[in-house]
Amino acid sequence: MKKIKVYLVVCLFFCLKISSQVDLNFVKHLSSNGLKNEHVSYLTSSTTSSDSLHYLTCKYYLQYHDDSLFFEHLYSSVDLSSRDCLLVNAATVYYFKQSDQYTRKWIEFVDQNVDSTRRSKQFVTILKQADSGAFEFVSLQLDSDMRNYKKALKKKPLLAATMSAVVPGLGKAYIGRKRAFGITLAAHLLYGVQTYESIKRLGIKNPVSIFNIGMLGLMYSANIYGSFIETKKNKKEKYHQLLNHGSDYLYMDTGNSLYP
Amino acid sequence: MKYLTVFFLFFLLCFSAHCQNGVNAALLSSTFTESKDTHTHPRKFLSLKDKSFVAKVNPLLYVGAGLMYFYQNVISEQIQADCGYQMSCSEFTKKSIEKKGIVKGTLKGLNQLYSCFPxxxxxxxxxxxxxxxxxxxxxxxxx
Incomplete structure (x- = not known):
């Protein structure tokens, strides 16, 4: 009886080994040696689709930076992917530096699926609470970035536009760009003086005066519209700056290797 | 002796001329080395892809694009304008006009110009x- 049991266990072991779809060590070898074509052919050679295969394919697309396919396979293997701390760290390090679309997608994924003990999740939680509660980062740089981001969140585009309408460029000083304020004000003053001079000497109906008035009007409108959009963009800029430093910080802490 | 002096002077002149040429060549080569010019890509006059018929026959579009083309290919090259932005202000204005229309595009371009300083x-x-x-x-x- 005992012999039969042993025999059965051995048979089962071999059967499992044979039916297993991918050899993890071989995938690791392909990944660490940068064998891109071989890697993808090996992963796509399997006819059946499974959670683990999606998980490994998702890692492959993360390594070779194919964002849309990465997310496609990530959502097909949520359970496995969200538990792999190496994948979560590497993706956080990478997607924190990407364009807004993928950054948002990744933050959403981490927020919904990743365990709260992971550092990436803790970082995302702090980000999500930026509007309200207190925050505490280990890094001074991140602390300062977070403060800047919170400051930028409070700035109102309409107020900036109104300020620029009163004094050209003042809206830019309001969002913290004092040099740009100086340049804008100086440009308006110089061109304003020139326009005034041309009106005084040549008369308002002169083509030169008409051109100058038109240009001054255009400059003034651009300054108001510019302050409005710059205030909006400033929020995103500070947010991405925080994410960039966050990415550096997480990388420094964990590295971005995908396989143990 | 007289011939020898003349020959010597001729030789000296030739040598100095040669030296001068060498110096000039070195100067020329150091001055005209391949520069990292950001304007290396040929700039298109207009990209009318996916534009409506009205936009394609709008004379204002051609006037505006023509002025921008003239600035980018003649004036900007002459004054060696070096923009503080990766995509130069004129290129940015052109792209903004294509994307957002003449009013918003021009205002955006002008706004970038205000922030274009070292x-x-x-x-x-x-x-x-x-x-x-x-x-x-x-x-x-x-x-």
Whole structure:
């Protein structure tokens, strides 16, 4: 009886080994040696689709930076992917530096699926609470970035536009760009003086005066519209700056290797 | 002796001329080495792809594009304008007009011009500054 049991266990072991779809060590070898074509052919050679295969394919697309396919396979293997701390760290390090679309997608994924003990999740939680509660980062740089981001969140585009309408460029000083304020004000003053001079000497109906008035009007409108959009963009800029430093910080802490 | 002096003088002149040529050649080669010109890509006059018929026959579009083309290919090259942004202000204005229309595009372009000065990089976030010390407005627009 005992012999039969042993025999059965051995048979089962071999059967499992044979039916297993991918050899993890071989995938690791392909990944660490940068064998891109071989890697993808090996992963796509399997006819059946499974959670683990999606998980490994998702890692492959993360390594070779194919964002849309990465997310496609990530959502097909949520359970496995969200538990792999190496994948979560590497993706956080990478997607924190990407364009807004993928950054948002990744933050959403981490927020919904990743365990709260992971550092990436803790970082995302702090980000999500930026509007309200207190925050505490280990890094001074991140602390300062977070403060800047919170400051930028409070700035109102309409107020900036109104300020620029009163004094050209003042809206830019309001969002913290004092040099740009100086340049804008100086440009308006110089061109304003020139326009005034041309009106005084040549008369308002002169083509030169008409051109100058038109240009001054255009400059003034651009300054108001510019302050409005710059205030909006400033929020995103500070947010991405925080994410960039966050990415550096997480990388420094964990590295971005995908396989143990 | 007289001939010898003349020959010597001739030789000296030739040598100095040769030296001069060498110096000139060195000067020329150091002055006209291949520069890192940001305007290496040929600039299109207009990209009318996916534009409506009205936009294609609009004379204002051709006037505006013509003026911009003249500036980019004649004036900008002559004054060696070096923009503080990765995508130059004129190119950015052109792209903005294509994307947002003549009013918003022009205003956006002019607004970038206000921030186009050497010290502007100190007022922008670190991640937007590229290796050439220019502001990456392409990434800024994407975000």
């Amino acid at each position: 010290g502007s990089i100190y007022e922008r976030s670190e991640y937007l500054i590229n290796s050439d010390g220019k502001i990456n407005n392409v990434l800024d627009e994407e975000n």
